[in-house]
Amino acid sequence: MPETAGRAAAVAVLALAVAGALTACEQQPVAAPAAGPVVMAIGEATSVPPPPAEAAPVTQAAPVEVAITFPRTGSGQWMFTPGSDEVAGKSGKLMRYRIALETDIDGVGPATFAKAIRGILGDPRGWTGGGEWRLQQVGPGDDADFTIYLATPASRDKLCGGTADGYTSCRNGSNVVLNVARWANAVPGYGAPLDVYRQYMVTHETGHRLGHGHELCPGAGRPAPVMEQQTLGLHGCVPNPWPFPNGKSYAGPSGEYDDPIPAGDS
Template structure:
């Protein structure tokens, strides 16, 4: 969505909210959005994590030219929730419903295109639904959901994730699956795979945490990295891999554990 169109949509939804057309109910779950449009809600309504000190000065981070994504370090904490879908990924297993929300300050990521990318990743036959334990479905902002996937600016990532702020990684915190837009736009240095592969990894890894998966280690030099290895911080001799079932058959995993890798400074 072009920047001006998104701002207009956000303003229209905000006007409805002020006028009583949009509200939030118990535990910060929003009620129905305007027909065929996004819903705007404050980050304070989306999470119980207290916000950090106010940071108003925006620092725009420019993505590679082909990505055409820009964003401030500190966003507004206002979200566009996308409409749901009838698609259900996976033939069997427990149904897990998820919402999708994009912070309104992010330019160059259309809500519809982003939601489609998330559904495609989570519905891939090499993903979490391949083992028959899980089915996944995107729902709308007024529907009951098991988790929400946020595309957040670095400072909002820190609010939603809780713990020690780093503005660099993505995370899962309770029912929040938080994708740092800096990583969505720029991936990480020396990852060794295209941006699309890194995006598949970050979505699958953080969703894996919501499905009860812990961190894993590289099983050996030159082998595929388990999707639950912290590939953002280092591959430790493995090669990038974004899937738990990379061959569509038996689940691929490594030894349980995590490395003591330093987290890079900043939010680029």
């Protein structure tokens, strides 16, 4: 994902307690971690000065997709993005969320990532589609109902608690933890473009924060419910990242499969 042009200097440093009584993820529920990371708030430049009048015109090439690189074990330092005035959804309870990226991740621009998250959570096919929820991204110093982390595999394990797998994403209390390995590479054999998988992982883990449990494939060839553990297997369904794919609620039977979790961070 291309970097955006403007990143300003860090504007604040604060400590964040990572708390929560229940983890809902693509494994079994586990206990919450006892402590959290140090975080930094970042902003981006609001304007760019014009080039000198005598400068020759520059022809710019089309944006190029930047490779996403990351270590298995990150620093546990987090860049929090500024908030937004946008509120997704027209009715329902307002849930505020923050966005943080681990500093060791390269190839993901914070502003671009935040825009992608807002786009997914604000899509009318997403959780705001039923009129039960409204969603708004807020800044690091604002009260928030949950925080979305883009984390290296080892930091994913710390934030998620329980048995470390370095592979899945999770929801642990008020933490929605996106494993950067999945954001960068999706999963083998998913059968849909990377953007669709990213929509799924954000919507699935946020769905846990909004109180939804796991669901099963309702029938071969049908769209997978967004709360099916699509990372671990589709069980005859086809990929689907939305709870309201056609403007109507779509779900499957409650339950989960006993799928093995692949090894590694790829």
